[in-house]
Amino acid sequence: MRFFEAIGQTILRIFEEFGRFFQMLGRMAAWMVRPPYDLPELLRQMVRVGFDSIPVVLLTTLFTGMVLALQTFNGFARFHAENLVGSVVALSLTRELAPVLVALMVTGRVGSAMAAELGSMRVTEQIDALTALGTEPVQYLIVPRVVAAILMMPLLVIIGDVVGMYGGYLVAVQLLGANPVSYVDNSFQFLHVKEDVVSGLIKAACFGLIFAMTACVRGYYTTGGAEGVGRSTTRAVVSGSLSVLVADFFLTKLLY
Amino acid sequence: MSAPAEKARPPAPAAESHSKLEVRDVHKSFGPKVVLDGISFSVAEGESLVILGPSGTGKSVLLKHLIGLLEPDSGTVLVDGQDFWALDAVEQGQVRKKFGMSFQEGALFDSMSVFDNVAFPLRRSGRKPSEVRERVKECLDIVHLPDVSEKRPSELSGGMRRRVGFARAIAHQPEILLFDEPNTGLDPIMTEIIDEVILEMRERLEATIVTITHHVASAQKIGDRVALLFGGKILYDAPPEEFLRAKDPAVRQFVEGNAQGPLTVEDERLSRNRVKEGA
Numbered sequence: 001m002r003f004f005e006a007i008g009q010t011i012l013r014i015f016e017e018f019g020r021f022f023q024m025l026g027r028m029a030a031w032m033v034r035p036p037y038d039l040p041e042l043l044r045q046m047v048r049v050g051f052d053s054i055p056v057v058l059l060t061t062l063f064t065g066m067v068l069a070l071q072t073f074n075g076f077a078r079f080h081a082e083n084l085v086g087s088v089v090a091l092s093l094t095r096e097l098a099p100v101l102v103a104l105m106v107t108g109r110v111g112s113a114m115a116a117e118l119g120s121m122r123v124t125e126q127i128d129a130l131t132a133l134g135t136e137p138v139q140y141l142i143v144p145r146v147v148a149a150i151l152m153m154p155l156l157v158i159i160g161d162v163v164g165m166y167g168g169y170l171v172a173v174q175l176l177g178a179n180p181v182s183y184v185d186n187s188f189q190f191l192h193v194k195e196d197v198v199s200g201l202i203k204a205a206c207f208g209l210i211f212a213m214t215a216c217v218r219g220y221y222t223t224g225g226a227e228g229v230g231r232s233t234t235r236a237v238v239s240g241s242l243s244v245l246v247a248d249f250f251l252t253k254l255l256y
Numbered sequence: 257m258s259a260p261a262e263k264a265r266p267p268a269p270a271a272e273s274h275s276k277l278e279v280r281d282v283h284k285s286f287g288p289k290v291v292l293d294g295i296s297f298s299v300a301e302g303e304s305l306v307i308l309g310p311s312g313t314g315k316s317v318l319l320k321h322l323i324g325l326l327e328p329d330s331g332t333v334l335v336d337g338q339d340f341w342a343l344d345a346v347e348q349g350q351v352r353k354k355f356g357m358s359f360q361e362g363a364l365f366d367s368m369s370v371f372d373n374v375a376f377p378l379r380r381s382g383r384k385p386s387e388v389r390e391r392v393k394e395c396l397d398i399v400h401l402p403d404v405s406e407k408r409p410s411e412l413s414g415g416m417r418r419r420v421g422f423a424r425a426i427a428h429q430p431e432i433l434l435f436d437e438p439n440t441g442l443d444p445i446m447t448e449i450i451d452e453v454i455l456e457m458r459e460r461l462e463a464t465i466v467t468i469t470h471h472v473a474s475a476q477k478i479g480d481r482v483a484l485l486f487g488g489k490i491l492y493d494a495p496p497e498e499f500l501r502a503k504d505p506a507v508r509q510f511v512e513g514n515a516q517g518p519l520t521v522e523d524e525r526l527s528r529n530r531v532k533e534g535a
Contacts, residue, residue, distance in 0.1 A: 034346070036380070125363035128325050133377045133424075134353035136345065 017217075017239070024138070024217050028146060031139035042144040049110050049145075049212075050152030054159065056105050061160035064097055065089060065167030073176050082178060086187035089168035094196045098160035100248055103153065103207035107240040111215035114145055115236030118219025119229035127220070142220065146212040153208030154201040161197065199255040203248065210247055211240040275334065276301040276432060276464040282321060282331035283488075284314075291317050293488030294331070304458060304465040306479030306496075308472065308510060310519055313486050315468040316360070319436050322466060323355045324348055335432075353381075356425030356463075357434040362417035364409035370396070370420050371405035377428040395423040398460060399453050415446035419453060426457055433457065435467040439474055451477050472511055476500065484510060486519055 072088045118141060121127050130137045165187060172178040191197070215236040222232040278298040284291050291314035299305045309315050320326040321333055324340050333340045335351050343351060364373050374392045383391070396402055399419040409417055418438060425433060438454060439447040451474050458465055458478075468485075469475060475482045476496040483493040484507055492499065492507050500511055509517030 030345075036382075121365075124361065124366070125359045126365055128320070129357070129359055129363040129365070129424075131325055132323055132352060132355060132357040132359075133380070133428075134349045135377075135380050136349060 020217050020221060021213060024142070024220070025213060027138045028142055028213070031136055032143050032147065034139065038140065038144060041140070042148060045144045045148035046152055048113075049106065049148045049208075050155055053106050053109055053152075053156055056109055057102050057156045057160050058163055060101050060105050061093070061098055061164035062167040064101055065093060065164030065169075066171045068092055068097070068164075069168035069171040069176075073172060073178075083182060083186055085172055085178065086168065086183045086185075087190045089172075090165055090187040090191045091196060093164040093168075094161050094191065094200045096200070096248075096252070098157050098164055099153075099200045099203040099207060100244065102156050102160045102204065103211060103244045104241050106149075106153065106156065106208075107211040107215075107244060108237055110149070111211045111240045112233050112237050114212065114215040115219040115222075116229055116233045118142075118216060119222035119232040122220065122222045123225050123229060137220070142213075142216045145216055146209060149208035149212035150205050151208075153204040157201055157204040161200070202255060203251050206247060206251055207244050210243050214240040214243055275299065276303075276336060277322060277466065278334040278337075279318075279321070280332045280334070282318075282328040282333065284317060284321065284326065284329050290488050292321070292328070295485075295489055296331075297483065297490055297493065299464055299466060301464055302462060304467070304478055304480045306475040306482045307466065307468045307485050307490075308470060308475050308482060309468070309485035310470065310510070314488060315485055316436055318485065319357075319434055319466065319468050323352060323357055323434060353377075353428060354431045355434060356428070356430035356432070358418065358421045358425045358436060358438060360436045360440065361414075362409065362421035364417060364420055364424070366409050368409075369405065370401075370407050370409065370412070373409070373420060374405075374423045374427050376424065381428060391427060392423075395427050396420075398426065398457060399423045400449070415442050415450065418442075418450060422453060422457065426461060429461065430463060432464045432466070433461070435465070435469075437469055438467065439469065439471055447471065447474065450474075454478050472500075 068089050069085055072085050073082060076082050076085055076088075118127070121141070127137045127141070130140060169180070169183060169187070172183050173180045218232045218236040218239070222228045224231070275298040280296050282292050282295050295318065297305075307315055307318065317326060321328055324333070327341060335354065338351065340348065340351060364370075365376065368376070371392055374395050375388045378388045378391055392405065393402070396405060399422050401416060401419050401423070404412065404416065404420070409420065412420065422438075435454065439450045442450065454465070454467070455478060457463070465478070467475075467478060476499075479496055481493060482496050482499040484491045484499075486506060492502060492504050494502065499507065502508070502511075506518045508514075509519050
């Protein structure tokens with residue numbers, strides 16, 4: 001009996017999570033369009049999500065581009081297709097790797113901070129205090145965080161695309177001796193801005209919405225003191241990352 | 257539901273036309289635990305009601321219902337005759353601005369300085385920076401903390417944090433003040449200071465006040481009426497002198513601080529039921 005009870009409870013919890021996510025999405029959409037618009041807070045969050053994440057994004061995408069060039073060069077050399085390495089690196093990065101890896105890194109860095117901040121505000125009654133002062137916490141806390149994530153993720157991915165491709169170039173040209181001119185030519189030969197780059201940026205914006213909403217919902221509904229804040233933070237990163245990966249498949253299918 | 261079954265005398269009847277705040281037959285449960293069991297009372301404009309009760313009886317839950325931080329399972333909360341939960345979210349926000357609430361531990365925004373905390377409701381309502389500065393100074397003077405505006409909440413003592421919480425609660429000149437255990441966990445001197453500050457704020461703002469506490473002496477000092485909350489109901493409701501002289505066994509036990517009595521028996525019975533439910 002215990003076994004079935006546990007399964008039932010897990011299913012209920014998953015539905016509860018989904019319910020909270022979409023309910024909060026609705027509340028956020030409603031409060032987003034209502035004044036007052038807190039531009040300074042939005043800018044502050046944009047700096048936290050965007051500017052402060054640049055070093056992590058640079059390192060992640062640079063090394064991903066480098067590894068990608070190394071691996072594909074090795075494989076493609078077996079059937080004399082080394083000249084296509086640039087294209088593979090460019091397409092993989094713009095369409096898939098840069099959006100997903102940047103989203104995962106930013107979820108770890110910013111999503112956890114969002115959940116911890118909102119969670120500790122919840123357990124110390126600061127969110128109740130906001131409501132008591134006639135300020136809607138969804139509008140004051142969640143709207144700027146989610147909007148900042150939606151706006152900044154595509155910008156981070158643009159940086160990631162450029163740096164990743166440069167990483168690929170470095171390895172292919174400097175380390176493996178590819179011809180620099182033909183490598184660059186090849187990189188852009190098959191790259192379609194609208195289909196490849198823009199689809200990656202749309203994905204990035206969706207990932208921003210998903211991870212920021214997940215983190216904010218986790219933080220907002222925190223219970224159970226300091227331990228609860230820790231639990232919310234962990235869950236924000238785990239379910240945020242998983243949601244990004246699952247959503248990636250459906251978005252790719254949609255934008256294919 | 258009919259009026260709650262009272263052991264002593266029923267709460268003061270709701271004076272519809274003069275009630276600033278009215279609670280009608282409010283029920284609230286968390287899972288199997290019934291916290292408020294058909295509670296009704298009203299507070300007249302300018303009146304100060306103190307709700308006493310042992311720890312864990314749902315005093316804070318009741319206070320959060322008054323300002324709409326919690327929604328009742330059934331029953332209504334009326335502010336100036338308006339049913340709070342019949343309003344839309346924007347109107348609820350407007351009604352909440354009539355309130356100033358002080359939380360148990362202050363609930364100050366820890367990422368802001370004391371000045372920014374007190375200025376928060378003023379800035380949100382679009383006041384000019386010069387007005388904000390002036391009003392913040394005035395509020396910090398009222399709570400006798402003129403020199404802490406640049407400090408962070410973490411640098412303040414418990415009593416100071418509560419008083420900054422008071423200053424933030426009164427900054428936008430609310431009509432109703434709610435105090436959640438304003439002097440719990442403070443030394444006797446600070447308890448006395450807090451009571452004085454509450455009385456001073458009452459005088460200056462001419463506000464309606466609801467305080468929850470378990471300090472009988474504070475209740476006597478700051479309340480026009482004192483009510484005893486237990487088992488989700490108001491057991492007794494009277495002016496302080498009458499409350500202290502009451503023969504009701506529950507009131508006597510609470511006022512005299514006896515370990516044995518109806519409150520303890522009831523509490524043990526509730527705990528036993530909870531254990532059974534959990535088993």
